[in-house]
Amino acid sequence: MANIKTEKIVDGAHIRLVSARQFKTNRISMFFHIPLDRENVTKVSLLRQVMKRGTKNFPTLTHLASELEDMYGASLSGGIRKKGDGELFYFTVEYIADRFVGENITKRATALLNEVVFNPLVEDDGFSQDYLNQEKKNLQSYIEGIINDKREYAQLRCVSEMFKDEPYGIFEYGYIEDFDDITPKSLYEFYNKIINEAQIEIFVSGTFDDEEIISEIKNGFNISPRKCGEVTNKIAKERDEIKKITEEMDVTQSKICIGLTCDTPYDAEDYPALMVYNCVFGGSAFSKLFNNVREKLSLAYFVFSRIDKMKSYMLISSGIETGNYDKAYNEIMAQMDKMTKGEITEEELVAAKKALSNSINSMRDSLAAMEDFYMSQIICGTDDSLDETLSKTDAVTLGEIVKVGKKIKQNTIYFLKGKEE
Amino acid sequence: MNFERIYNEKIDETLLLGTHKSGLRVALVPKKGFSKYYAIYGTKYGSIDREFIPLGESERLTLPDGVAHFLEHKLFEMPDGTNAFDHFSQVGGNSNAFTSFNITAYLFSCTENFYENLDILLNFVNTPYFTDENVAKEQGIIGQEIKMYDDDPQWRVFFNMLSAMYHKNPVKRDIAGTVESISKITPELLYKCTNTFYNPSNMILVLVGDIDENKIEEYIDKNIPENRDSGEVKKFTEDEPKEVKEKYIEQKLSVSIPIFAIGFKEKEVGTGGYDLLKKEIATEILIELLFGKSSENYIKMYESGIIDASFDGETELEEEYGFTSFGGESKEPKKVYEAVLEAIQKAKTDGFSDEEIKRIKKAVLSDDIRMYNNMESIGNTYIKSLMKGMNPLDYTKATEEIDKEYLMNRLNEHFDTENCVLSVVYPV
Numbered sequence: 001m002a003n004i005k006t007e008k009i010v011d012g013a014h015i016r017l018v019s020a021r022q023f024k025t026n027r028i029s030m031f032f033h034i035p036l037d038r039e040n041v042t043k044v045s046l047l048r049q050v051m052k053r054g055t056k057n058f059p060t061l062t063h064l065a066s067e068l069e070d071m072y073g074a075s076l077s078g079g080i081r082k083k084g085d086g087e088l089f090y091f092t093v094e095y096i097a098d099r100f101v102g103e104n105i106t107k108r109a110t111a112l113l114n115e116v117v118f119n120p121l122v123e124d125d126g127f128s129q130d131y132l133n134q135e136k137k138n139l140q141s142y143i144e145g146i147i148n149d150k151r152e153y154a155q156l157r158c159v160s161e162m163f164k165d166e167p168y169g170i171f172e173y174g175y176i177e178d179f180d181d182i183t184p185k186s187l188y189e190f191y192n193k194i195i196n197e198a199q200i201e202i203f204v205s206g207t208f209d210d211e212e213i214i215s216e217i218k219n220g221f222n223i224s225p226r227k228c229g230e231v232t233n234k235i236a237k238e239r240d241e242i243k244k245i246t247e248e249m250d251v252t253q254s255k256i257c258i259g260l261t262c263d264t265p266y267d268a269e270d271y272p273a274l275m276v277y278n279c280v281f282g283g284s285a286f287s288k289l290f291n292n293v294r295e296k297l298s299l300a301y302f303v304f305s306r307i308d309k310m311k312s313y314m315l316i317s318s319g320i321e322t323g324n325y326d327k328a329y330n331e332i333m334a335q336m337d338k339m340t341k342g343e344i345t346e347e348e349l350v351a352a353k354k355a356l357s358n359s360i361n362s363m364r365d366s367l368a369a370m371e372d373f374y375m376s377q378i379i380c381g382t383d384d385s386l387d388e389t390l391s392k393t394d395a396v397t398l399g400e401i402v403k404v405g406k407k408i409k410q411n412t413i414y415f416l417k418g419k420e421e
Numbered sequence: 422m423n424f425e426r427i428y429n430e431k432i433d434e435t436l437l438l439g440t441h442k443s444g445l446r447v448a449l450v451p452k453k454g455f456s457k458y459y460a461i462y463g464t465k466y467g468s469i470d471r472e473f474i475p476l477g478e479s480e481r482l483t484l485p486d487g488v489a490h491f492l493e494h495k496l497f498e499m500p501d502g503t504n505a506f507d508h509f510s511q512v513g514g515n516s517n518a519f520t521s522f523n524i525t526a527y528l529f530s531c532t533e534n535f536y537e538n539l540d541i542l543l544n545f546v547n548t549p550y551f552t553d554e555n556v557a558k559e560q561g562i563i564g565q566e567i568k569m570y571d572d573d574p575q576w577r578v579f580f581n582m583l584s585a586m587y588h589k590n591p592v593k594r595d596i597a598g599t600v601e602s603i604s605k606i607t608p609e610l611l612y613k614c615t616n617t618f619y620n621p622s623n624m625i626l627v628l629v630g631d632i633d634e635n636k637i638e639e640y641i642d643k644n645i646p647e648n649r650d651s652g653e654v655k656k657f658t659e660d661e662p663k664e665v666k667e668k669y670i671e672q673k674l675s676v677s678i679p680i681f682a683i684g685f686k687e688k689e690v691g692t693g694g695y696d697l698l699k700k701e702i703a704t705e706i707l708i709e710l711l712f713g714k715s716s717e718n719y720i721k722m723y724e725s726g727i728i729d730a731s732f733d734g735e736t737e738l739e740e741e742y743g744f745t746s747f748g749g750e751s752k753e754p755k756k757v758y759e760a761v762l763e764a765i766q767k768a769k770t771d772g773f774s775d776e777e778i779k780r781i782k783k784a785v786l787s788d789d790i791r792m793y794n795n796m797e798s799i800g801n802t803y804i805k806s807l808m809k810g811m812n813p814l815d816y817t818k819a820t821e822e823i824d825k826e827y828l829m830n831r832l833n834e835h836f837d838t839e840n841c842v843l844s845v846v847y848p849v
Contacts, residue, residue: 022454024432024790061723065715069780073787096787100432130724138729144677145750150572250675250849253568285517286510295504298561301569319569351510354533358513361456361532365796418572 003385004374007214012226013200015217016378017210018370024100026206027367028113029092031375032198035231036087036167042174043182043190044089048078049135050187051091054121054128067112071105072096076116081372083379084310085167086231089194091116094367097207106208110216118222120191126184127191136179143173150416151302154255155317158414161245162259163236168311199228201378205367231379235312236261236411243412251418256328258316259412264404266309266380272392273400277408278307279352280401281339282316286351288335293318299328310380314408322420329413342402349398356393360386422638424449429814432790436803436814437634441641444622444650448807449637450629450799458535458630459796462542463526463804465625466618466654468596469741470523473656475613476620481657482613485605486591487563487598490520492611494559496527498550505545514538522592523739524808525618530796536636539628543644549615551608564600574680574846575748577672582682582746582844585670589659592742620651627803629796658741663688664840671845681754683761684842685835687743694810699819701738702785703831704745706823708734709781710773711764711836712747718764727756740809745835754845762838769833778828782820789816 005017034044058064068074074095081088093109121128147153156171163169200223204213238261264274282289282305293303303318320328338344363369363386377383384392424437424447437449471484497505497518509516512534518527527546531538570576580595587593597603628637665686692700712719712734722728732749751757792798806813 022452023794025794060720062715062717062720065713066780069713069715069784073784073791096790100790134724134726137726141678141729141750141752146677148574148676148678148680150675151569252571253565284510285506285515286504290506291504294562295558298558299565301562301566319565321565321568347507347511351507354513355510355515358515358530358532362530364456366794 009218009223010225012228013223015202015214016374018203018205020205021207023206023367024097025094026097026106026208027092027094028109029090029203029371030113030117031088031090031201032194033086033088033231034198036085036170038170041170041172042178043187044080045174046135046139046182046187047191048080048089049139050127050131051116051120052078053131055115056119056121057115059121071108072101074109080172082172084233087172114220122188126188129184132184140176143176150251150255154257154414154416155315158257158259158412161243161414162412196224197226201375203371205371233310235265238409239411242410246415246417248417253319254322254418255319255416257414258410260314261409261411262307262312262314263407264312267382270400270404273396273404274307275356275393276352276396277401277405278305279355280344280348281305284355292335293328293331297331299324322418339405340402342398344398353394357390360390424634427814429817431817434793434814443645443647445641445645446625447637448627448803449632449634450803452629453631455796456532457530457796459530459800460539460542460628461526461528461800461804462546462626463524463624464618465523465623465808466525467521467523468594469591470656471591473617473654476617476651486594486602488606488614489525490597491563491603491606492614493518493520493525494563495551495611496546496549498555499545500548500550505541508541509538512537520596526804536640540640543640547644551611553608556606556608560603563597563603567597567600574674574676578680578682578844578846581670581672582684582842585667585842585844586665586684586686586744588662588666590661590742617654620649621645622650623654625804625807627800629800665842669843671847673847673849676846676848678750678752679754680750680846681757682746682748682844683758684744684746686840687738687835689834690742693740695815697738697809698811698815702820703823703828704736704835706781706785707828707832710777711768722760727751727753758843765836765838772829778825786820
């Protein structure tokens with residue numbers, strides 16, 4: 001893999017060094033790659049909350065926050081990220097690079113990450129009962145609060161209907177109904193399982209001494225060899241009949257969300273054509289959806305499409321007047337029809353390739369984006385560099401776009417229906 | 422065009438400042454090693470500028486709400502019927518714009534063809550083209566934008582807070598206006614605004630990236646005539662009382678949990694430049710000292726369950742107005758309100774320890790350094806600061822100058838528990 005140096009710790013655990021001097025900060029992230037499954041998803045979600053509350057040496061939020069502030073405003077984040085039918089469970093410490101503060105913060109940051117992940121606060125063979133109770137309440141209000149952002153909510157509902165009864169349809173933040181069965185002890189047992197069995201990827205990005213950081217991690221982190229069961233991934237399946245869901249709500253603006261299958265996996269030869277397709281169709285401010293649904297017909301303020309690399313599906317989203325549902329839907333489909341017929345101008349093709357080149361090159365300007373890019377590559381087992389990805393999208397022809405477009409099929413239409421005027 | 426070069430050694434950042442012969446101020450932040458370039462071109466004209474004397478006239482004009490924002494949308498249309506987005510797209514530029522209370526700004530980022538993109542930016546902003554037809558079309562689009570915000574509880578709780586806080590200052594009015602107010606917008610009105618506010622000495626251009634300062638003038642010359650400048654804009658604002666208008670405001674929306682904002686109104690307005698920068702940083706330090714994650718107040722509220730991780734504080738201080746707000750989600754917003762007021766009163770009596778102040782200053786300084794990782798953040802921060810007469814490179818010095826006494830004075834002056842607002846959005 002280009003631009004990145006790999007060091008094996010033990011079987012199933014690696015350090016990835018991404019060296020980039022232009023940044024003022026460094027990042028150290030530890031990822032656990034695990035399958036998305038209904039039985040454990042809520043535990044993972046609670047785990048990331050509880051582990052951020054305190055450790056043996058920093059037992060409270062106040063201790064942790066003071067340490068971070070004293071490390072020149074470092075930040076600790078813990079998260080979960082869906083990646084196809086699997087998920088990443090991770091912790092990141094981000095901090096100002098040593099040369100701007102004249103101190104070895106890298107050493108402290110590595111130690112803090114080690115502490116948070118491997119030395120949690122444990123009482124009677126379990127996590128703190130208080131912390132778990134409080135974090136259950138917080139997670140509950142977070143889950144219930146998804147509905148507060150109507151655009152996000154509509155997209156989430158569309159995806160969960162489209163992938164119902166499949167791993168990808170599982171909500172990664174978990175389910176309130178699972179809370180009662182999760183105890184400090186059972187959560188701690190689950191923690192031990194992840195820590196000892198899941199695939200580990202540690203990313204160090206920014207400016208650092210390779211040898212020093214490798215030895216800090218290898219000598220300091222208690223990582224045993226692991227087998228890591230394979231996390232499988234299947235692309236979105238076509239549906240014989242389009243699934244239509246309408247939900248009514250007391251809102252001013254209605255949201256339409258359409259899920260479509262693309263049948264073009266990320267490692268397929270025509271995947272770059274799908275990227276160009278999406279850009280021309282709805283992935284940009286010069287796209288057909290933007291220019292027609294918004295600019296020409298004034299039906300919406302936002303309308304866009306995006307594609308998911310691992311699951312190979314497309315999502316179209318727009319906010320409209322309730323009474324304009326048919327108009328908006330028909331126009332979206334009319335634009336898709338133009339794509340399939342090859343009614344794409346030379347300007348649109350040039351613009352799409354330039355936009356993709358812009359967004360791919362822009363990834364180099366963000367440590368977080370690079371980390372995510374390489375992490376995805378590891379999961380997918382692909383090893384195209386940014387430059388190789390660029391040259392592939394650049395070579396896409398009109399014929400290839402039409403061909404890839406013909407495979408795109410409507411799957412699920414979700415309508416969040418507001419008040420009629 | 423000559424540039425003054427300012428360097429901050431501690432953070433290793435440079436700023437080049439110059440003024441074009443048209444009166445346009447130009448700021449360049451050289452960045453090497455990044456792929457991206459960023460340019461932002463803005464006018465000191467936002468939603469609060471609603472009363473002024475249009476260029477070449479003698480009578481005052483009061484605008485309907487939402488004109489500055491409407492104009493921002495419309496400028497993308499070109500006289501030849503094309504759209505600026507399409508021009509950018511041909512040379513790989515990713516363009517956008519925003520309207521705030523006091524700035525309208527147009528921007529692009531790109532990883533190639535920087536000067537071609539710059540040419541398009543300067544060109545489209547300086548060629549307004551408004552017709553009855555294109556104005557009517559935009560009323561539909563912005564109507565949907567307004568409705569989207571009407572359903573957004575975070576947005577509503579914030580604007581409700583401002584409308585309770587202010588008696589007269591237009592900061593209380595929605596930036597995009599209302600469906601009704603934008604129906605009054607005409608091409609003639611829009612031309613009056615561009616003629617008056619889009620004049621070079623009222624505007625700033627900020628460029629970020631690996632850019633040759635000697636190449637910039639040519640593109641400004643090409644797009645901005647030397648004699649275009651019309652001097653200072655004559656605008657008016659009504660006097661605003663120091664007291665808040667109402668102490669409590671609520672609304673009901675389709676939400677799962679109450680959403681709240683607690684706002685403190687700035688009483689000592691009229692400061693700009695370095696003094697305002699210092700005031701801003703001191704307010705940020707106070708927010709952290711009072712309710713930051715390492716504070717006793719935060720942990721008490723968090724552990725008792727009245728706040729969650731969404732709890733946050735922010736401040737916006739301008740020459741004409743200012744406020745600080747604390748917001749989040751809570752089942753018991755009134756309890757949070759009481760706890761916040763109580764904590765502030767306690768801090769006024771007990772003060773802060775040297776150790777806490779030192780630690781928070783470290784953290785606040787790091788946010789400034791961190792900002793230089795991102796081209797967009799640099800450009801946006803610089804244009805906002807320069808419009809207020811601040812030099813962002815003074816951040817380090819200003820932070821170091823802030824001592825305990827300055828903080829205590831600021832605490833007493835700004836965080837007046839008799840002069841604050843609680844705004845809540847409750848579930849239907």
